[in-house]
Amino acid sequence: xxxxxxxxxxxxxxxxxxxxxxxxxxxxxxxxxxxxxxxxxxxxxxxxxxxxxxxxxxxxxxxxxxxxxxxxxxxxxxxxxxxxxxxxxxxxxxxxxxxxxxxxxx
Numbered sequence: 202x203x204x205x206x207x208x209x210x211x212x213x214x215x216x217x218x219x220x221x222x223x224x225x226x227x228x229x230x231x232x233x234x235x236x237x238x239x240x241x242x243x244x245x246x247x248x249x250x251x252x253x254x255x256x257x258x259x260x261x262x263x264x265x266x267x268x269x270x271x272x273x274x275x276x277x278x279x280x281x282x283x284x285x286x287x288x289x290x291x292x293x294x295x296x297x298x299x300x301x302x303x304x305x306x307x
Contacts, residue, residue: 220286224278227290230297231271237300238264260304267300 216224241256241264248255271293278289 216282220282223287223290227278227293228275231268231275231293234264234271234297234300235268238268263304264300267296271296 241260245255245257245261274289274292274296278286278293281289
């Protein structure tokens with residue numbers, strides 16, 4: 202048996218309920234940021250098509266960039282266990298909070 206086969210057959214550590222909740226919460230935030238990026242891009246393109254003022258270039262670039270970063274970090278959180286997954290979730294939370302604070306509340 203090769204090392205890869207042994208790893209595939211190794212039992213998967215069960216995740217605790219709080220860990221599953223945390224991953225679900227941060228995953229939902231990352232998905233929400235993707236939806237927000239799609240809406241901002243759609244609004245910007247519609248405004249450009251109708252020749253009316255829209256969100257501008259900064260939000261149209263920053264929202265998709267933040268969404269991609271959040272998804273990449275969430276992928277890390279989903280694939281790792283322990284403190285690495287927890288910190289990755291905090292990074293997702295920070296990315297979402299920064300995007301919302303910068304473009305929606307400030």
